[in-house]
Amino acid sequence: xxGSVERAKRxxxxxxxxxxxxxxxxxxxxxxxxxxxxxxxNIHALKERWGRxxxxxxxxxxxxxxxxxxxxxxxxxxxxxVREVRYLSPADARGQVLSGNMTDSTLKALPQxxxxxxxxxxxxxxxxEADVQAMVAKLQSLPAVEGIETYGTWTERxxxxxxxxTLAAAALAAIVFGAVLAVVASTMRLALTRRRTEVEVLKLxxxxxxxxxxxxxxxxxxxxxxxxxxxxxxxxxxFALVRSRMDGDLGSLLGLDPMFxxxxxxxxxxxxxxxxxxxxxxxxxxxxxxV
Amino acid sequence: xxxARPHEIARASxxxxxxxxxxxxxxxxxxxxxxxxxxxxxxxxxxxLVFDGVQKVYRGHSxxxxxxxxxxxLTIERGEFVFVTGPxxxxxxxxxxxxxxxxxxxxxxxLFCGRDVARLTDDSIPFLRRNLGIVFQDxxxxxxxxxxxxxxxxxxxxxxxxxxxxxxxNVALERVGLAGRGGDRAGVLSGGEQQRVAIARAIVGEPxxxxxxxxxxxxxxxLALDILGLFEEIHAxxxxxxxxxxxxxxxxxxxxxxxxxxxxxxxxxxxGLGAYADEGIEIDAxxxxxxxxxxxxxSVAAPIPMRAxxxxxx
Numbered sequence: 355x356x357g358s359v360e361r362a363k364r365x366x367x368x369x370x371x372x373x374x375x376x377x378x379x380x381x382x383x384x385x386x387x388x389x390x391x392x393x394x395x396n397i398h399a400l401k402e403r404w405g406r407x408x409x410x411x412x413x414x415x416x417x418x419x420x421x422x423x424x425x426x427x428x429x430x431x432x433x434x435x436v437r438e439v440r441y442l443s444p445a446d447a448r449g450q451v452l453s454g455n456m457t458d459s460t461l462k463a464l465p466q467x468x469x470x471x472x473x474x475x476x477x478x479x480x481x482x483e484a485d486v487q488a489m490v491a492k493l494q495s496l497p498a499v500e501g502i503e504t505y506g507t508w509t510e511r512x513x514x515x516x517x518x519x520t521l522a523a524a525a526l527a528a529i530v531f532g533a534v535l536a537v538v539a540s541t542m543r544l545a546l547t548r549r550r551t552e553v554e555v556l557k558l559x560x561x562x563x564x565x566x567x568x569x570x571x572x573x574x575x576x577x578x579x580x581x582x583x584x585x586x587x588x589x590x591x592x593f594a595l596v597r598s599r600m601d602g603d604l605g606s607l608l609g610l611d612p613m614f615x616x617x618x619x620x621x622x623x624x625x626x627x628x629x630x631x632x633x634x635x636x637x638x639x640x641x642x643x644x645v
Numbered sequence: 646x647x648x649a650r651p652h653e654i655a656r657a658s659x660x661x662x663x664x665x666x667x668x669x670x671x672x673x674x675x676x677x678x679x680x681x682x683x684x685x686x687x688x689x690x691x692x693x694l695v696f697d698g699v700q701k702v703y704r705g706h707s708x709x710x711x712x713x714x715x716x717x718x719l720t721i722e723r724g725e726f727v728f729v730t731g732p733x734x735x736x737x738x739x740x741x742x743x744x745x746x747x748x749x750x751x752x753x754x755x756l757f758c759g760r761d762v763a764r765l766t767d768d769s770i771p772f773l774r775r776n777l778g779i780v781f782q783d784x785x786x787x788x789x790x791x792x793x794x795x796x797x798x799x800x801x802x803x804x805x806x807x808x809x810x811x812x813x814x815n816v817a818l819e820r821v822g823l824a825g826r827g828g829d830r831a832g833v834l835s836g837g838e839q840q841r842v843a844i845a846r847a848i849v850g851e852p853x854x855x856x857x858x859x860x861x862x863x864x865x866x867x868l869a870l871d872i873l874g875l876f877e878e879i880h881a882x883x884x885x886x887x888x889x890x891x892x893x894x895x896x897x898x899x900x901x902x903x904x905x906x907x908x909x910x911x912x913x914x915x916x917g918l919g920a921y922a923d924e925g926i927e928i929d930a931x932x933x934x935x936x937x938x939x940x941x942x943x944s945v946a947a948p949i950p951m952r953a954x955x956x957x958x959x
Contacts, residue, residue, distance in 0.1 A: 357801050368789055552787045558745070559799040559846065560775035
């Protein structure tokens with residue numbers, strides 16, 4: 355094995371331009387895959403966050419008696435499924451909307467009555483959707499309640515988006531895998547052509563196929579791992595750049611800061627890169643020089 | 646009943662060994678071992694290579710068959726130095742390729758150390774080649790490797806310890822006159838030196854047989870004689886040498902057994918071309934010219950097939 359590593363090092367050194375070109379090609383392919391994974395990871399996190407929070411807004415009728423509103427608040431606070439309850443007056447609601455849009459004259463011109471009073475409910479994370487719906491049905495029957503928004507439709511939309519994103523990422527991954535295999539196999543074939551004498555010599559002195567192949571597979575592994583690691587580094591730099599320019603309020607509105615690929619996904623990408631590189635190296639040498 | 650020909654005797658003695666060996670070539674050279682078949686006594690008389698009715702045909706693009714070897718029978722014993730000669734395209738290289746299984750026979754069999762080379766599985770071919778040293782006209786050394794690396798690779802493939810490897814490579818380099826040159830890049834050496842590296846690689850594993858395929862073809866006459874001398878030294882130490890050449894000057898240096906190949910058939914000249922001359926059989930020296938031209942041995946007793954021209958002197 356030590357001899358194979360030594361020969362792989364010698365091969366990488368002597369054909370460094372060829373290998374560098376291959377690593378760049380692999381990095382570009384893996385950046386595409388990484389970007390798709392990044393989108394999927396963030397949509398997934400958003401869905402988790404929203405789905406887990408279980409929020410609901412109970413909009414109250416204009417002129418709803420304060421006693422009734424107070425009774426609803428007390429009843430909700432006593433409900434074990436509810437984590438937090440707060441009353442939002444029309445003035446509070448207006449202030450909240452305008453806080454992020456101080457320059458919007460149309461919103462500023464709206465009267466306070468345009469913003470209904472509401473009770474904002476945060477449901478416990480472990481509460482099931484069916485229990486939330488049962489609670490909503492009870493609240494809906496109360497005379498002071500105008501309507502209820504559970505945001506379930508938004509979570510569903512995010513779920514659909516996530517499914518589409520996952521599907522797109524899977525398709526992209528398949529394309530990238532194919533591209534990586536082709537790039538590494540081509541590089542290995544090219545290296546084999548340039549090092550034909552070496553392979554011929556090895557075969558003539560009685561080297562087994564595995565003895566001949568191992569350094570090339572190691573070179574492919576190295577290329578794949580380096581290409582994917584470089585892709586993660588590029589993606590990280592681009593992510594940091596985009597994040598620094600992103601409006602902080604967007605994160606607040608979404609309830610989540612954009613996140614980079616988790617370490618295990620990044621590590622997995624390097625592992626997959628190495629594996630694909632090894633496979634590409636082996637495929638590139640399927641037909642060893644016959645001597 | 647006519648007496649049995651040497652190859653028939655050899656075939657009979659090798660049959661049992663072949664039957665025992667099966668399809669897999671068992672190397673008798675292990676890491677660090679010496680060739681156990683060298684030395685004196687009966688071992689010296691055993692055939693190392695037997696061609697038994699070997700046929701080789703190449704299919705041309707036009708669909709015509711080119712018969713390179715037509716039922717070749719031949720026996721080479723241990724410790725022999727044999728020239729293989731013949732015109733270009735006569736099948737000298739093919740004959741050697743069949744031995745190291747770069748080509749396969751279409752009919753007949755080739756027994757090397759008692760094993761039928763044609764029956765070896767692909768996995769066994771490396772083991773066969775570890776028992777052969779092969780030298781080519783174009784040297785086949787890796788130019789960006791050092792001299793040492795080019796030679797040591799023959800031992801690396803059998804997993805020899807680095808200490809023993811270093812020791813044996815140094816001995817091999819010394820034998821070919823390249824002592825102290827191990828660190829040089831092979832690509833910067835002269836043609837003669839590169840061929841010496843190739844020879845060192847061929848002998849470092851102490852193979853049962855050295856196959857040389859026109860090893861002097863790319864060298865000037867003086868260097869060619871030099872390289873031939875090297876092969877003679879190797880032979881003097883007990884290694885069997887099969888030396889393919891079309892260089893008439895090399896055949897004349899010393900009386901050696903010569904196998905003449907022409908149009909797929911062989912003529913065995915046991916005592917070299919000079920012996921034929923002594924017996925009054927004339928060799929047409931002009932046929933050896935022009936880059937190597939045709940080798941034509943004239944003999945009534947052993948007629949050269951096809952293109953050979955028989956001319957008895959006097």
